[in-house]
Amino acid sequence: MRLRSRFSRVPRSAGPLLGALVAALLSACGGGGEEDSTKTPALPWAPGSWPAYEAPDAKQAALGKVLFYDPLLGADGTTACATCHSEHWGMSDGLAVSVGLDGVGAVGPGRVGPNLTRRNSMSLWNVAFRERLFWDGRTETLEEQVSAPLTAAEELGSTEAEVVDALRANAEYTSLFNEAFPGEPLGFEQVTRALAAFQRVLVSDWAPYDRYAKGDLGALSDSSKRGMQAFADHGCATCHVPPRFELELYANRGQANADGVDDAGRYEVTGDDADRGAFRVPTLRNLRDSEPYFHAGTAPTVEDAVRAELAFSDGIDPSEVPQDLVDDITHFLVKGLTDRTREQARPARVPSGLEVPLDNFRIPR
Numbered sequence: 001m002r003l004r005s006r007f008s009r010v011p012r013s014a015g016p017l018l019g020a021l022v023a024a025l026l027s028a029c030g031g032g033g034e035e036d037s038t039k040t041p042a043l044p045w046a047p048g049s050w051p052a053y054e055a056p057d058a059k060q061a062a063l064g065k066v067l068f069y070d071p072l073l074g075a076d077g078t079t080a081c082a083t084c085h086s087e088h089w090g091m092s093d094g095l096a097v098s099v100g101l102d103g104v105g106a107v108g109p110g111r112v113g114p115n116l117t118r119r120n121s122m123s124l125w126n127v128a129f130r131e132r133l134f135w136d137g138r139t140e141t142l143e144e145q146v147s148a149p150l151t152a153a154e155e156l157g158s159t160e161a162e163v164v165d166a167l168r169a170n171a172e173y174t175s176l177f178n179e180a181f182p183g184e185p186l187g188f189e190q191v192t193r194a195l196a197a198f199q200r201v202l203v204s205d206w207a208p209y210d211r212y213a214k215g216d217l218g219a220l221s222d223s224s225k226r227g228m229q230a231f232a233d234h235g236c237a238t239c240h241v242p243p244r245f246e247l248e249l250y251a252n253r254g255q256a257n258a259d260g261v262d263d264a265g266r267y268e269v270t271g272d273d274a275d276r277g278a279f280r281v282p283t284l285r286n287l288r289d290s291e292p293y294f295h296a297g298t299a300p301t302v303e304d305a306v307r308a309e310l311a312f313s314d315g316i317d318p319s320e321v322p323q324d325l326v327d328d329i330t331h332f333l334v335k336g337l338t339d340r341t342r343e344q345a346r347p348a349r350v351p352s353g354l355e356v357p358l359d360n361f362r363i364p365r
Contacts, residue, residue, distance in 0.1 A: 041212050042225075044232035048243045050205060051129045056197035059180040064198030065347065066176070067191065072166055072352035073150060075157035076101050080357050081149070081195070083107055084121045087344045088359040090290030091124040091202060096297025097258050100155040108360030115154035118261050120297040123290045126283050128200040131248050135279045135295045138269045142196035143189075160188040167191070172351035204285040207339035209332075210243065220336055227332025230325055234310060239281045245337060246283035250275060254312050258296040265295070288334045302330050 067073065068081040084098040085091045086107045093099075094108040098121045103113030119135050127133065132140055139145040149155040150163065167173045168186055177186045177194075184190060209228070211219035220228070231237055241247050250266040257263040266275035279295040287293070292300045299305035306329050311318040350356055 039215055039217055041215060041217055043213060043242075044229050045237050045242055047213055048241065050243060053128065053203065056200045057180070060194050060197035061201050062198075063176050063180045064194035064196065065201075065344065066350050067195055068198050069347050069356050070350035070352050071354040071357065072170075072350070073156055073158060073163055074101060075162070077354055078357070079103065079156055081156075082346070083357050084117075084149070084155070085124050086357075086359055087346060088289070090286055090288065092121045092290040094291065094360070096120060096292050097261075098155070101153070101157040106358040106360040110360055115157075116258075117152075117154055118258060118263055119295050120292065122280075122282060123286065124199055124202050125204045125286045126202065126244060126246070128203060129244060130246075132280075136266050136269050137250060137280060142199050143192040146192040146195050160191075163191060164188050166352075170351055176351065201342065202344070203342055204283075204337075204339040205243070206341050207285065207337045209336040210339070212336075213243070221331070223328055223331040224336045225332075227328035227330070228336065230329050231332055234325075234329075235313060236309065236329070240284050244283060245285055247281045249281045250278040251281055252277040252279075253294070253309065255279075255294040255298050255308070256296060261296070263295070284333055285337050286339060288338050302334055303327075306330050306333070 068085075071078050071080045074080055074083075079101050083103070084093045084100065084107075086093055088094075089108055093111075095111065097119060098117040099111045099113040100115045100117060101113070102115055103111050105111040122135060127142060132138070133142065133145040134148070139148065147160065150158050150160070164187060167177070174186065177184075177190055180194060181190045208219040208224070231240075237245075239247050239249055239251060252265070264276050266278040266280075267273065269275075287302060291302065292298065293302070293305040294308075299308055303326055307318045307321045307326050310321045310325065310329075314321075347356060
């Protein structure tokens with residue numbers, strides 16, 4: 001095993017959180033068949049490398065997790081960060097565009113309400129490694145991005161001051177903040193740092209593909225291997241670059257905006273005409289549960305998204321894309337890039353005493 005070098009930069013303070021992460025990682029390492037793990041796998045691209053990663057402070061991440069699931073952050077007392085980024089829906093919400101404040105119904109398909117976002121809720125997996133956030137790349141850090149959904153009228157509809165006042169008035173939160181940030185006053189900066197610490201735990205780097213790339217030749221099925229090769233042959237890996245299967249790039253892939261929405265994408269940040277209609281290249285890791293896809297949720301399934309991308313790249317009608325090609329690439333993405341080792345368990349309660357948002361029923365796959 002090579003786990004020691006993977007976490008060599010993690011401080012001792014990571015303690016319980018790191019223990020849980022390592023235990024989960026170890027539990028995932030047993031699969032993949034009995035082939036010689038020292039063999040060199042056939043990869044259709046250079047293996048690439050992961051950016052440097054230091055696990056966040058355990059107490060700050062634990063505090064960020066309860067904040068993430070606590071509707072105290074929402075002005076209506078029912079909407080939380082997890083309403084649009086649920087572990088049941090691939091850290092997204094299963095909707096074409098999100099339903100925020102005053103929504104009715106559990107998280108997922110079927111939820112309705114008067115306040116809709118302009119864009120699909122992007123998965124939070126591997127946000128720790130991104131240089132810019134949101135579909136249009138308008139912020140550079142996880143700490144900076146917290147204010148946008150918190151204060152947006154169609155999302156959480158709160159203010160920074162309201163959230164801090166509510167937290168200060170809660171004895172349990174006061175204690176948790178004192179433990180996570182000793183000697184620091186409870187302010188909005190500490191709120192952003194805690195939420196960012198939790199999101200940095202959401203790392204996906206031990207899917208079957210990763211085990212295959214490390215030499216476990218039985219980790220991928222024949223269909224996944226064909227799909228991986230086709231993914232390379234059709235240029236998909238040019239933008240969805242291994243091993244993260246994403247890129248700091250904004251591209252116009254010919255996808256429509258949500259109904260009635262005027263959305264110029266990256267152009268709204270840069271003012272450069274070349275960026276009009278361009279949106280971030282998202283990660284393909286753990287995409288299985290985060291349908292629908294693209295910035296406006298215009299592709300209901302992974303198969304639809306794969307077919308749309310192949311058709312756009314080749315300048316053909318989607319009906320002309322061979323079904324076996326779609327099937328193989330889809331199999332690689334769904335089976336080969338799904339990593340469940342760091343999935344988050346939803347807290348049963350949160351310090352505010354408010355109800356943790358419920359999720360619609362989903363059949364586990």
